[in-house]
Amino acid sequence: MKKVSFTIYDLPREERPRERIQKHGAEALSSQELIALLLGRGIKGESVMVTAQRLLSAFGNIENLSEASIEELSAIKGIGLAKAAQIKSAFELARRRDNYDYAKMSVKSH
Numbered sequence: 001m002k003k004v005s006f007t008i009y010d011l012p013r014e015e016r017p018r019e020r021i022q023k024h025g026a027e028a029l030s031s032q033e034l035i036a037l038l039l040g041r042g043i044k045g046e047s048v049m050v051t052a053q054r055l056l057s058a059f060g061n062i063e064n065l066s067e068a069s070i071e072e073l074s075a076i077k078g079i080g081l082a083k084a085a086q087i088k089s090a091f092e093l094a095r096r097r098d099n100y101d102y103a104k105m106s107v108k109s110h
Helices: 017-024 031-039 048-059 062-067 070-074 081-099
Strands: none
Touching: 017 031, 031 048, 031 081, 048 062, 062 081, 070 081
């Protein structure tokens, strides 16, 4: 018996994460939807939304997910080295933004 899987394209267009972020902004999306957008696609027979939820369930929350190693991320079904690197890169960019020293920015006046 063939297993039928839900995909993003099974959702009405207005409920898809890409369309929702465009219309409502990133703040309107759930963590699961944001992770799904970051990952881009799921694995054969499984929606990216399922993979995103698996990550959240495995690590409990976004903070724990952000602190996970490449090896820990890669241990999750559907997450290989490439997707683990994408996740780590996104969290590193966020960390750098949070730690950015705006005081070092000089404002030149004429």
